[in-house]
Structures are given as structure tokens and as C-alpha cells.
Amino acid sequence: MWSALLSALLQITSVETHTVVPEAVLDEKAVFATVESVDVVGARARIGGVIGELLVDEGDAVAAGDIIAVVVDERLAPQIGAVNSIAAALTAQLEQARTDLARAQDLFDRGIFAQARLDEAQTAVDVLENQLASARQERAVLVQQTREGDVLSPTAGRILEVPVTAGSVVLPGETIAAVASELYVLRLMLPERHARSISEGDSVRVAGAELTGDVAATGFIRQVYPRIEDGRVVADAVVDGLGDYFVGERVRVLVGIEERLTIRIPAAYLETRYGVDYVRVRDADGGEQDVVVQTGERRGGRIEILAGLAAGDILVQP
Structure with missing residues (x-):
């Protein structure tokens, strides 16, 4: 018993x-976020002309400084040829002037040539040297303009948009391609009543199954924008594994709003x-x-x- x-x-x-x-728990609000690049910058033409070669297409990955396109200004080649001709003529005149100066110096040394005539020969040499240097500098400017026909990628990232094709006429400053930088975030839009409930560093949970690739289950708010638009506050969240291809892809995100017992x-x-x-x-x-x-x-x-x-x-x- x-x-x-x-x-x-x-x-x-x-x-x-x-x-x-x-115990205290954090109430969460489910919102839809989109994958966005922190910066989308334009690769712009530095000179006007015709696109002679287009080297990228939408979706291509580029590094900073890569050549995206080549703009050709057909007026530059004749101008460079004209400056080359002027430089050649000045070079010939300078050689003759230096020969005359050497002859005048020899006659002056033997006492049969006036000082004024020697000074005139020296001045002629100096003038031609300066004119030749000016022509060479003008040629260097034109050559640099041809080099500026190379449209360079301003940052490393992926090409989002190419609004032109080979053969298009472009003006200085016109956008040749839009490049998304390599830092990708989830852009959230919350009702304005929650504007003061979120701050930088707050954690977020991600329905990663809705995204492509290996996406982390959690992230944190990187930035809260101070402007409220259409009754919504915008914030960016950093999440590992977002990738760098499908910009604009949507995903459901849970954001902590307030604590309660x-x-x-x-x-x-x-x-x-x-x-x-x-x-x-x-x-x-x-x-x-x-x-x-x-x-x-x-x-x-x-x-x-x-x-x-x-x-x-x-x-x-x-």
C-alpha cells in the first residue's frame, strides 16, 4: 500500500x-515592400554626337568606369586634321626661322649685322614657337573631346534601362543608361500613424520564400525618410541576400509597431x-x-x- x-x-x-x-511582445504590422537600389544614377554623354557603339543592355552587370557606349562627333576628326595641318606649317616656318636666326647670329658675331636685325630674327622664332604650342594645345583639346565620347559607368551595379540605341543622336548631358548601385534594400511604405513608431535600427521580419535566392529571415531599418507622401511614411530596410537583379520585386514584411503585455x-x-x-x-x-x-x-x-x-x-x- x-x-x-x-x-x-x-x-x-x-x-x-x-x-x-x-510578458512584453512586439505587435507587428504586415506591409508590402519592394526591392530597390539605394541609388540609381544615370550614365550621361559628355559630348553631343551619334552613338557609334552601344556595349550594354538591360540586366548587364557593370563596374565603375566601364565603357557603356561610344559617342562619335563627326566634326572632331576634320578639326583635328585642320589643326595638324596648321601645326605642320608652323613647324616648317619655325625651322626656317631658326635657320635665319643662326645665320643672323653668325653675321652679328663677325660685326657685319645690326643688333636690330638679330632681335627681329629672335622675335620671329619666339612667335612661331608660341603659335606652334597653341596649335598643339588646341589639338590636345580636340583629342580629349574624342576621348570624352566614351560614356563611363558612374558606379558598380546593374543596368536597369537603356533608352537609346546605336545610331541615336544624343546631346551633351543626355542619359545613355540608368545604373542601379550594388546596395539593395527593401523599401517599406507604412501608414503615417506609425511614423513615430519606427526608427533606424528596428528589426523587421521577411517572408523570404516570396523572394528569389537566399534571403535572410530578418533585417533592420537602415533609414526612415522624413517626408510623408500620400499619407505614408517611407523607410528602407537592409536584408542580406536580396540579390541584385529583380529590382521592384515585392515581398511581405512584418514591422514592429508597439509593445504590449x-x-x-x-x-x-x-x-x-x-x-x-x-x-x-x-x-x-x-x-x-x-x-x-x-x-x-x-x-x-x-x-x-x-x-x-x-x-x-x-x-x-x-
């Missing part, structure tokens, strides 16, 4: 229990019978009874209890 009572007592004391304690219990203490949820509560006399509860969100092996329990209740695992 005593052994039976002892075994029953050991069985009672070995039953796992859980004391109900209210609630009751959460391990899922093992909940029992469902005929569609009704029960928990077993131990009363002050040591007895046990099943109590009907209303459940809420399940997260991480724990279930929120909306009604049916109070702080201090002792739960017995069924």
Missing part, C-alpha cells in the same frame, strides 16, 4: 508545470479537442481542471493566450 502511494506521489511531482507570467505559453501545454483549445490548470487545493482558452499568434513554439488565463496560474502539461 505504501509503495503504491509513494509511486503515485512521485508521478504527481514529476509532472511538468508552467507558471503564467505576462500578453500571456504566452509553450505549445506543449495546449490541448485541442473537437476544435476547442484547453489547458490544464492546478488550483490552490492541488486539484486540476481543464480550462477553455482563446489562442492567438503562434511564434517560436509558444502560443499567445488571448482569454482564459491570468497571471500566476499554474499550468500542468497534459
Whole structure:
């Protein structure tokens, strides 16, 4: 008899229990976010002309400084040819002037040539040297303009848009391609009533299954924009693994709004019978009874209890 009572007592004391304690939870709001590049910059033409060669297309990855297109100004080649001809003529005149100066210096040294004539020969050489240097500088400017026909990528990233084709006529400053930088974020749009509930560094949860590639389950808010547009506040969240291809892809994101006190219990203490949820509560006399509860969100092996329990209740695992 005593052994039976002892075994029953050991069985009672070995039953796992859980004391109900209210805990703070963060309420989350589900919003749709889009994958965006932090910066989208335009690769612009530095000179006007015709696109002689287009080297990229939408979706191509580029590095900073890569040549995207080549703009050809057909007026530059004749101008360079004209400057080359002028430089050649000045070079010939300079050689003749230096010969005349050497002859005048020899005559002056022998005392049969006036100082004024020698100075005139020296001046002629100086003038031609300066004119030749000016022609060479003008040629260097024209050559640099031809080099500026190379349209360079302003940043590393991916080509989003190419609004021109080979043979198109472009003006200086016209956009040849739009380049998305390599830093991608999730751009959130929340109702303005939540504007003061979010701040930089707050965590977000991502429904990563909706995105392509290996996307992290959580991220953090990188920036909250101060301007509210159409009743919404805009924020950017950094999430690892967003990739760099499908800009504009949509995904559902859960953003923490405010904290509140609630009751959460391990899922093992909940029992469902005929569609009704029960928990077993131990009363002050040591007895046990099943109590009907209303459940809420399940997260991480724990279930929120909306009604049916109070702080201090002792739960017995069924």
C-alpha cells in the first residue's frame, strides 16, 4: 500500500508545470515592400554626337568606369586634321626661322649685322614657337573631346534601362543608361500613424520564400525618410541576400509597431479537442481542471493566450 502511494506521489511531482507570467511582445504590422537600389544614377554623354557603339543592355552587370557606349562627333576628326595641318606649317616656318636666326647670329658675331636685325630674327622664332604650342594645345583639346565620347559607368551595379540605341543622336548631358548601385534594400511604405513608431535600427521580419535566392529571415531599418507622401511614411530596410537583379520585386514584411503585455505559453501545454483549445490548470487545493482558452499568434513554439488565463496560474502539461 505504501509503495503504491509513494509511486503515485512521485508521478504527481514529476509532472511538468508552467507558471503564467505576462510578458512584453512586439505587435507587428504586415506591409508590402519592394526591392530597390539605394541609388540609381544615370550614365550621361559628355559630348553631343551619334552613338557609334552601344556595349550594354538591360540586366548587364557593370563596374565603375566601364565603357557603356561610344559617342562619335563627326566634326572632331576634320578639326583635328585642320589643326595638324596648321601645326605642320608652323613647324616648317619655325625651322626656317631658326635657320635665319643662326645665320643672323653668325653675321652679328663677325660685326657685319645690326643688333636690330638679330632681335627681329629672335622675335620671329619666339612667335612661331608660341603659335606652334597653341596649335598643339588646341589639338590636345580636340583629342580629349574624342576621348570624352566614351560614356563611363558612374558606379558598380546593374543596368536597369537603356533608352537609346546605336545610331541615336544624343546631346551633351543626355542619359545613355540608368545604373542601379550594388546596395539593395527593401523599401517599406507604412501608414503615417506609425511614423513615430519606427526608427533606424528596428528589426523587421521577411517572408523570404516570396523572394528569389537566399534571403535572410530578418533585417533592420537602415533609414526612415522624413517626408510623408500620400499619407505614408517611407523607410528602407537592409536584408542580406536580396540579390541584385529583380529590382521592384515585392515581398511581405512584418514591422514592429508597439509593445504590449500578453500571456504566452509553450505549445506543449495546449490541448485541442473537437476544435476547442484547453489547458490544464492546478488550483490552490492541488486539484486540476481543464480550462477553455482563446489562442492567438503562434511564434517560436509558444502560443499567445488571448482569454482564459491570468497571471500566476499554474499550468500542468497534459
